[in-house]
Amino acid sequence: MAAPKHPRPCSIADALALVGEKYSLLVLREVCLGNGRFDQLVRNIGAPRDILATRLRRLVDAGILTKRLYSERPQRFEYRATRAGLELEPVLMTLMAWGDRHLHPDGDRPMVIEHSCGKPLAAVVTCAACGDPVRHEDLTAHPQAPGWTVSGPEAA
Amino acid sequence: MAAPKHPRPCSIADALALVGEKYSLLVLREVCLGNGRFDQLVRNIGAPRDILATRLRRLVDAGILTKRLYSERPQRFEYRATRAGLELEPVLMTLMAWGDRHLHPDGDRPMVIEHSCGKPLAAVVTCAACGDPVRHEDLTAHPQAPGWTVSGPEAA
DNA sequence: ACCGGTGAGTAGGAAATCCGAACTCACCAT
């Protein structure tokens, strides 16, 4: 992911350049759950330690995580999500909702997140303006920058 | 991404095993925009052709894309999203919203998606049960399967 | 018939990444 190769300007590509590498989003999952220590991350994610160290540096540089000292002597660190990092959690929830629906169709979800309203969270992406759920059929692309060529949907 | 190494059962990890490889989500972006032909994908994503071919095979196998013949002679193909693929589009919209907010703070978004309600789409992830936006503070994890050890959030 | 162009890949080797295990270093506990 070093040379982002931007044939098109795109916030999706830009975001993925920061968090699209292997393990990055799983790191965020663990950090959001409160498991922010290096060895916890190694165990819970199953990533090689050196890769994890690289990812953590990158995420800290990107302003998504911070590295906090939680014990002076012995020196011990913990990674936490910044506000920008916490705001990526909805992405994880949306991904989880998709995985629950399409990969665990029998309802045997490996993990349930409870929302403050008391119900198990089922994440739905909505339009902030009208509140309706976002469906493909309701979307129309309007490129703002050069580099885009978009075909309208053709007849099925 | 070959050996998924599941230290924990997790729909997020499962979903990322399918679409978390480099370029996969960008392929989905293009396909959702209607640019589903091989050479369009190559140009618009900037991926090497062989990698792209590998990704496309994987996404078709996973049931996220289908490969359709749109011209017999000369034989020409087009990739399209299945329903499962289209249901990943909200993930892209959420990621785009995050990128717009955190990576293009000046409002110079490279691309605007218009919603059928007439407004530019600002994607918000909400709880299906209560309709409130999902914020980190409102979530509590409840592992359903063994392999999870979750620390509650500690005092700041 | 010949030439150039397009679409959809495949082939080959160099470059970058990833992996697992071992190693370090600092500290604490017995």
Next chain:
DNA sequence: ATGGTGAGTTCGGATTTCCTACTCACCGGT
């Protein structure tokens, strides 16, 4: 003095990725 934990770094080798070039089938013009 020995062992254990946390937080990494180092090492060589395996795996992927990248880039360029090539193929193969077809079409369109002259």
